[in-house]
Amino acid sequence: MNHERSIELIHADLDGEISAEDQQELHACLESDASLGALRDDMRKLHDVLGRVESEDPPPGLRSRIIAAAAPQFTRRIVKPRRSILASILPGWPAPALLRYGAAAAFGAAIVAVGLKVGDLDSHGPADPGSLVGTMTSYRAPGAATGRIALDTAAITGSVGTSVQNGLVVVDFNLSAAEPVEIIADYGQSGLSFSGFAQFEEASASVEADQGRVRFTQQDAHRYAVFFSPSGQGNGTIEFQFLADGKLIHEDALEVPAKGRN
Amino acid sequence: MHIDADAKLVEDCRNGDENAFGVLVGKYEKPVFNAALRMLGDRDDAADVTQTAFLKVFERLDTYNPDYRFYSWIYRIVINESIDVLNRRKRTTELDESRMPTWDTPESAIRQSQLSATMQEALMTVSADYRTVIVLKHFMDCTYREISSILDIPEKTVKSRLFTARQLLKDRLADTGLF
Numbered sequence: 001m002n003h004e005r006s007i008e009l010i011h012a013d014l015d016g017e018i019s020a021e022d023q024q025e026l027h028a029c030l031e032s033d034a035s036l037g038a039l040r041d042d043m044r045k046l047h048d049v050l051g052r053v054e055s056e057d058p059p060p061g062l063r064s065r066i067i068a069a070a071a072p073q074f075t076r077r078i079v080k081p082r083r084s085i086l087a088s089i090l091p092g093w094p095a096p097a098l099l100r101y102g103a104a105a106a107f108g109a110a111i112v113a114v115g116l117k118v119g120d121l122d123s124h125g126p127a128d129p130g131s132l133v134g135t136m137t138s139y140r141a142p143g144a145a146t147g148r149i150a151l152d153t154a155a156i157t158g159s160v161g162t163s164v165q166n167g168l169v170v171v172d173f174n175l176s177a178a179e180p181v182e183i184i185a186d187y188g189q190s191g192l193s194f195s196g197f198a199q200f201e202e203a204s205a206s207v208e209a210d211q212g213r214v215r216f217t218q219q220d221a222h223r224y225a226v227f228f229s230p231s232g233q234g235n236g237t238i239e240f241q242f243l244a245d246g247k248l249i250h251e252d253a254l255e256v257p258a259k260g261r262n
Numbered sequence: 263m264h265i266d267a268d269a270k271l272v273e274d275c276r277n278g279d280e281n282a283f284g285v286l287v288g289k290y291e292k293p294v295f296n297a298a299l300r301m302l303g304d305r306d307d308a309a310d311v312t313q314t315a316f317l318k319v320f321e322r323l324d325t326y327n328p329d330y331r332f333y334s335w336i337y338r339i340v341i342n343e344s345i346d347v348l349n350r351r352k353r354t355t356e357l358d359e360s361r362m363p364t365w366d367t368p369e370s371a372i373r374q375s376q377l378s379a380t381m382q383e384a385l386m387t388v389s390a391d392y393r394t395v396i397v398l399k400h401f402m403d404c405t406y407r408e409i410s411s412i413l414d415i416p417e418k419t420v421k422s423r424l425f426t427a428r429q430l431l432k433d434r435l436a437d438t439g440l441f
Binding site for chain 2: 007008011012015017042043045046047049050051052053054055056057058059062063065066067069070071073
């Protein structure tokens with residue numbers, strides 16, 4: 001009997017991939033060569049040990065992180081962008097008409113809000129810009145990120161990135177939260193002023209911008225963009241707080257590049 | 263495995279059903295993560311590779327051939343991604359002790375944890391080719407034929423690698439008290 005063939009039969013038997021005919025052949029091999037029995041015992045023991053190793057649970061938040069990361073591509077995949085008259089606004093923006101649509105809607109609303117409530121405004125933006133909700137039918141990341149925060153907590157996962165486009169600072173919130181998470185972006189010392197807010201179609205968040213802070217609530221996987229414009233001297237830093245049930249779960253900061261502030 | 267169900271989910275993804283992608287992730291997140299973990303011995307790297315594998319699946323949905331099993335496809339991707347990570351590691355450091363497996367060991371699970379850690383250490387001593395067949399056979403429950411399809415190598419080569427890999431693993435484990 002060929003030794004190599006005997007080994008193949010032993011492994012095939014342990015792997016459950018042996019035919020009845022080969023089983024008989026294996027039986028004959030084992031009877032004719034006692035050393036094969038020891039090999040089979042060793043391999044069986046190895047099978048048993050390997051079988052006792054349990055699967056590990058993936059880290060919390062991995063699933064939502066994957067789904068959140070795919071979401072923008074999904075939208076690109078399934079939604080055919082539509083042209084808009086607003087495409088002419090913010091020319092040269094890489095995310096083109098659709099993001100411009102959202103931004104422009106927000107700017108328009110901002111102008112209206114400023115016009116109506118000028119007496120209530122602070123230097124950072126409108127006091128009640130709840131109507132500053134631009135809606136996008138699609139979304140693409142607005143240019144190369146200049147800064148990025150990655151979040152992978154039990155409550156919220158995803159990323160927050162900054163980029164500069166056409167003199168505006170864009171803060172891109174690409175996050176997913178199973179339960180509502182309040183997000184506060186404090187730009188009070190940054191030398192920036194709030195300019196607008198855009199979001200995915202069907203998302204329904206609204207934003208508050210007041211006293212140098214932008215607040216909104218994140219739930220599920222949605223992507224939002226907040227726009228700022230340079231308004232004076234500052235440290236260029238936007239500080240972020242993430243709160244669940246009123247408790248701080250994460251804080252971080254992003255520095256806006258100087259060219260976005262000049 | 264529900265092959266037809268997976269093919270339907272892929273088809274639904276292609277048609278824009280975002281929930282279908284979520285179902286696929288939910289169904290295969292754990293096995294894909296574990297395949298990467300056993301290949302790499304590092305939870306953070308395994309999580310990154312898992313995410314990359316699913317995103318590649320998503321990007322290549324249009325190329326998916328329903329004649330093949332979905333899990334074979336994603337296992338092929340996760341193995342290839344893991345090998346890429348191993349190659350990058352090799353280029354950056356010969357031996358980075360921080361990459362050696364570390365496992366949290368809550369008291370209630372200490373025996374399982376020790377077994378897992380011992381096995382992982384032994385796995386990391388064999389070459390990626392041998393580790394791959396062990397992972398696919400023993401942790402992913404693939405048949406010889408499936409491994410052959412995933413790795414695109416002849417079934418005979420699968421068997422040969424598997425037998426050698428087991429012998430090496432047995433030798434590595436011989437001093438650990440597991441044998």
